[in-house]
Amino acid sequence: MPIELVGCTLEEIESALAPLGEPRYRALQIARWIYQRRVAHFNEMTDLSQQLRERLEEAATLMRLRMAARSDAPNDLTTKFLLDLPDGLAIETVLMGFDDGRRSVCVSTQVGCGMGCTFCATGMAGLVRNLTAGEIVDQVLLVRSETDERITHVVFMGMGEPLANYDATLRAARLLNAPYGPNIGMRHMTISTVGLVPQIRRLAEERLQLTLAVSLHAPDDELRSQLVPVNRRWPLAELLAATRDYADATGRRVTFEYVLMHGVNDRDDQARQLAVLLSGSGAHVNVIPWNPVHGLQYARPPVHAVHRFAALVRRGGVSATVRLDRGVDIQAACGQLQRIRAAGVLA
Numbered sequence: 424m425p426i427e428l429v430g431c432t433l434e435e436i437e438s439a440l441a442p443l444g445e446p447r448y449r450a451l452q453i454a455r456w457i458y459q460r461r462v463a464h465f466n467e468m469t470d471l472s473q474q475l476r477e478r479l480e481e482a483a484t485l486m487r488l489r490m491a492a493r494s495d496a497p498n499d500l501t502t503k504f505l506l507d508l509p510d511g512l513a514i515e516t517v518l519m520g521f522d523d524g525r526r527s528v529c530v531s532t533q534v535g536c537g538m539g540c541t542f543c544a545t546g547m548a549g550l551v552r553n554l555t556a557g558e559i560v561d562q563v564l565l566v567r568s569e570t571d572e573r574i575t576h577v578v579f580m581g582m583g584e585p586l587a588n589y590d591a592t593l594r595a596a597r598l599l600n601a602p603y604g605p606n607i608g609m610r611h612m613t614i615s616t617v618g619l620v621p622q623i624r625r626l627a628e629e630r631l632q633l634t635l636a637v638s639l640h641a642p643d644d645e646l647r648s649q650l651v652p653v654n655r656r657w658p659l660a661e662l663l664a665a666t667r668d669y670a671d672a673t674g675r676r677v678t679f680e681y682v683l684m685h686g687v688n689d690r691d692d693q694a695r696q697l698a699v700l701l702s703g704s705g706a707h708v709n710v711i712p713w714n715p716v717h718g719l720q721y722a723r724p725p726v727h728a729v730h731r732f733a734a735l736v737r738r739g740g741v742s743a744t745v746r747l748d749r750g751v752d753i754q755a756a757c758g759q760l761q762r763i764r765a766a767g768v769l770a
């Protein structure tokens with residue numbers, strides 16, 4: 424069986440080359456072709472001998488995602504990509520540009536998601552499969568080559584639950600951080616999780632500088648268990664203890680995401696309760712108005728209610744900001760991914 428090199432570390436490429444009798448420094452050349460220049464064929468690796476390129480052709484493969492569609496938002500610097508995987512399934516990846524020059528790619532880690540949050544489009548069809556590390560990394564490489572943008576940040580916030588695909592997610596973060604790859608700083612990468620406590624603890628032990636974002640959405644267990652079913656397995660007290668330990672172990676401030684749904688979790692007393700829950704933890708709250716998903720009955724609160732909620736959290740002593748909508752008009756906003764193809768809306 425030929426070995427798939429996209430997703431391999433430099434050391435693994437070195438091991439793959441050993442039987443071919445090649446010196447180790449060749450591996451570095453090849454890794455750069457793979458992760459910096461995103462070549463799709465060994466014959467494009469022009470600083471390798473013709474003979475080596477032919478032998479690599481037999482011994483190894485280069486998996487690349489294929490862009491099936493792209494849509495650019497009319498009102499902000501957001502571009503959504505529909506990407507075909509080698510097995511015919513599809514995922515979505517979003518590029519977000521900011522006025523200060525940041526360019527952030529929001530990557531998917533799974534096809535679908537098995538966590539069943541009641542307000543999320545991705546969860547509606549369940550989990551289809553995990554992505555490989557190569558498939559996660561190649562989303563960033565593809566966006567970079569399609570747009571010629573220098574990617575400064577990566578957020579693991581697209582389709583899927585990153586910590587339910589732990590090994591591939593961590594491998595992808597390390598490859599994106601590698602000097603022979605895009606070399607994106609760990610502090611410029613954020614992993615968003617629904618709250619899988621054992622994996623948060625495991626991540627803390629890796630002692631990386633990754634930013635952790637935890638999707639909270641409710642200030643009490645009863646409501647959170649309704650919205651986020653995994654809360655029944657790891658309730659708030661356990662989740663918050665794990666995030667505190669993550670912050671202690673890494674020195675990194677944890678972010679909590681709170682998607683506001685009108686009449687569900689946006690009352691004043693819920694904002695105050697949230698502040699009580701998080702005060703003293705040094706955490707930051709991102710308040711995100713719920714983005715409409717076809718077939719789901721939640722309502723988006725009015726803008727003033729969103730700002731009021733964040734203000735009440737701040738008054739309770741916890742830092743909080745409103746995350747502005749991006750890409751809503753192209754269905755590229757949080758929680759809107761993957762319903763598009765079924766609806767046939769993607770341009």
Ligand code: SAH
Pocket residue numbers: 542543544579580581582583584585615616617637638680682711712713714715716757758759
């Ligand atoms: N599975 C991970 C990461 C992907 S979801 C997680 O749940 O954190 C990324 C973020 O989008 C999460 O905070 C999630 O709660 C939020 N989200 C899901 N559906 C949404 C919607 N319809 N509107 C706004 N945010 C949504």
Ligand code: SF4
Pocket residue numbers: 536537538539540543544545546547581582583584617638
């Ligand atoms: Fe999965 Fe995150 Fe959507 Fe929940 S919010 S169903 S964990 S993708």
